[in-house]
Amino acid sequence: MNKASFKTIIAGIPEKPGIYQFFDRNKDLLYIGKAKNLKKRVTSYFHHYASSNRKLQILVNKIADVVYMIVDTESDALLLENSLIKKHQPRYNVLLKDDKTFPWICIKNEPFPRVFSTRRIEKDNSEYFGPYTSVVMVKTLMDLIRKLFTIRTCSFNLSADNIKKGKLKICLEYHLKNCKGPCEGFQSEDDYNSGVNQIREILRGNLISVIEHLTDLMQKYASDYRFEEADIVKHRIELLKKYKGKSTIVNTGISNVDVFSIAMSEKFATVNYFKVINGAIIQSHNLELVHKLEESKEELMAIAIGEIMQRFKSNPAEIIVPFYFDSIFGKTKITVPRSGDKKKLLDLSIRNANAFLADRLKARNNIKKAPKEILLLEKLKEDLRLKSIPSHIECFDNSNILGSSPVASCVVFKNGKPSRDEYRHFNIKTVTGPDDYASMSEIIYRRYKRLLDENKELPELIIIDGGKGQLSAAVKSLEALNLSGRISIIAIAKRLEEIFVPQDPVPIYLDKHSLSLRIIQHARNEAHRFGISFHKLKRSKVMLTSELDKIDGIGKVAKDKLLQHFGDIENIKAAEIETLNTVVSKKQANIVFEHFRKG
Numbered sequence: 001m002n003k004a005s006f007k008t009i010i011a012g013i014p015e016k017p018g019i020y021q022f023f024d025r026n027k028d029l030l031y032i033g034k035a036k037n038l039k040k041r042v043t044s045y046f047h048h049y050a051s052s053n054r055k056l057q058i059l060v061n062k063i064a065d066v067v068y069m070i071v072d073t074e075s076d077a078l079l080l081e082n083s084l085i086k087k088h089q090p091r092y093n094v095l096l097k098d099d100k101t102f103p104w105i106c107i108k109n110e111p112f113p114r115v116f117s118t119r120r121i122e123k124d125n126s127e128y129f130g131p132y133t134s135v136v137m138v139k140t141l142m143d144l145i146r147k148l149f150t151i152r153t154c155s156f157n158l159s160a161d162n163i164k165k166g167k168l169k170i171c172l173e174y175h176l177k178n179c180k181g182p183c184e185g186f187q188s189e190d191d192y193n194s195g196v197n198q199i200r201e202i203l204r205g206n207l208i209s210v211i212e213h214l215t216d217l218m219q220k221y222a223s224d225y226r227f228e229e230a231d232i233v234k235h236r237i238e239l240l241k242k243y244k245g246k247s248t249i250v251n252t253g254i255s256n257v258d259v260f261s262i263a264m265s266e267k268f269a270t271v272n273y274f275k276v277i278n279g280a281i282i283q284s285h286n287l288e289l290v291h292k293l294e295e296s297k298e299e300l301m302a303i304a305i306g307e308i309m310q311r312f313k314s315n316p317a318e319i320i321v322p323f324y325f326d327s328i329f330g331k332t333k334i335t336v337p338r339s340g341d342k343k344k345l346l347d348l349s350i351r352n353a354n355a356f357l358a359d360r361l362k363a364r365n366n367i368k369k370a371p372k373e374i375l376l377l378e379k380l381k382e383d384l385r386l387k388s389i390p391s392h393i394e395c396f397d398n399s400n401i402l403g404s405s406p407v408a409s410c411v412v413f414k415n416g417k418p419s420r421d422e423y424r425h426f427n428i429k430t431v432t433g434p435d436d437y438a439s440m441s442e443i444i445y446r447r448y449k450r451l452l453d454e455n456k457e458l459p460e461l462i463i464i465d466g467g468k469g470q471l472s473a474a475v476k477s478l479e480a481l482n483l484s485g486r487i488s489i490i491a492i493a494k495r496l497e498e499i500f501v502p503q504d505p506v507p508i509y510l511d512k513h514s515l516s517l518r519i520i521q522h523a524r525n526e527a528h529r530f531g532i533s534f535h536k537l538k539r540s541k542v543m544l545t546s547e548l549d550k551i552d553g554i555g556k557v558a559k560d561k562l563l564q565h566f567g568d569i570e571n572i573k574a575a576e577i578e579t580l581n582t583v584v585s586k587k588q589a590n591i592v593f594e595h596f597r598k599g
Helices: 003-012 040-051 053-063 074-088 135-148 160-164 189-203 205-221 227-246 297-311 340-369 372-384 438-455 470-478 515-549 554-566 569-574 577-581 586-598
Strands: 017-025 029-035 065-069 104-107 115-118 128-129 257-264 268-275 280-290 318-320 332-337 392-401 404-414 424-427 461-465 486-493 496-498
Touching: 003 340, 017 040, 017 074, 029 040, 029 053, 029 074, 040 053, 040 065, 053 470, 074 115, 074 297, 104 135, 115 135, 128 227, 135 189, 135 227, 189 205, 189 318, 205 227, 205 404, 257 340, 268 297, 268 340, 268 461, 280 340, 318 515, 372 515, 392 438, 392 515, 404 438, 404 515, 424 438, 461 470, 461 515, 470 486, 486 515, 554 569, 569 586, 577 586
Parallel strands: 257 318, 318 332, 392 461, 461 486
Antiparallel strands: 017 029, 017 065, 104 115, 104 128, 257 268, 268 280, 392 404, 404 424, 486 496
């Protein structure tokens, strides 16, 4: 950008909050930033930083145009900057490494509300609590809710009209005492909603108020001699206290507080986040950042806090941080504690940030050293949720045409590559007719019975070419050999490339460009190719030998000469007697010629 252009652009930028965007001469977006004062901030790139920061100087040298947008407040600038960075991912902006969908707990907006976990937020005025960065935490909360309250799991429309007209019937959950049967009017809406209100308080972290409410209810039941109901409530209180005891309690006077800390390396940074309600840490998350322009820890902290507060929809009364920085979080109080319980919280957050960063750096060093094949197998392990890296994979395929010459193949992959010396063919021995399920069951049993008998290495992953039926047949054979659970097994269906796993009716759909899917397809296609070649060979041998074996006076030597010379039965049938006579004796040639002429 020349001086004239620079002066023209700077002159037009107002001294108001907003976001700015830098573009190069090809109109490619380089950087997006926010500012309390747009004019001062943009000017600073060209005057103050360029001489001291090499990376920033490279950026400034590429700037050909500046586009800005004015907003009302600094908070609005933060939100706009965050959304634009996510959308455009400019080259020089800090990279947020964990932008993914987290689970929420939903209280549905409906009569007799359902409570369930979901990763999808719908704009239907339902209540969503979260997001939770730990699936284990979601499961723990949902298990606690189900133990404490009889919340329905059905999706019936429990409108007053439907209940009154008797359109709905109780299900097994009622008989198992997991539901009180509101569908048939066995539970009032007020009684049901009382439990839902308590669930809201639990999800907000207000366990103390729920325990106090239940304690009053237990005493009321006891005073009314309703001891069985009092005992049920007592059990609920014990469960809540047990769950509360697992939370990190600092000081119940610390409420609605967000705690942030940062750990930095040369290229990466980790910001740890705690959500504290009534002194208990109810939420924890680590955000990983890749800094591009040697940003300061203060700049990175501001970026991370804005991202986390937006993502988790947090609106704390107070933010606890290890150092002060320019705040754009409105009236939210910012505290840098020096001692006391708040300092204990901050120290715990700092330890978490340092530990997470150390783990990530160690993982990156290991990745750099790992061969490409190992990285692919690690990705396969992650996508299929396997227990271990599948260094040894075996894939099976059946081949038959209308039940004729049924065979099967097993191909072996070691460290992601075919190990052709270990490929095996199977003749189907116990199955009559075209029964793929029974054939698959037979070959799986024979293959791994032999490996067990010979004390040979078992694979980490078995791939079946087929759908649910073939997979179930293979699993039964593994169960018969007590190998169920010791070896992971999947099936891949050709039509939609669906991945089926045992005991899960819903298939896995891997991205069609996924490296994991390519490995699975490679093994499947190799097994199919190997099986088809064997099937063709066997079928042709059967056809050839059966036709010639029917001819009296033609022995093995003559038969081999004919097959070697003519190749297949059709050429022998079409041959003239003079040509046959050049391969076998005149008498044998006449016998063969007359046999096929009669046929």
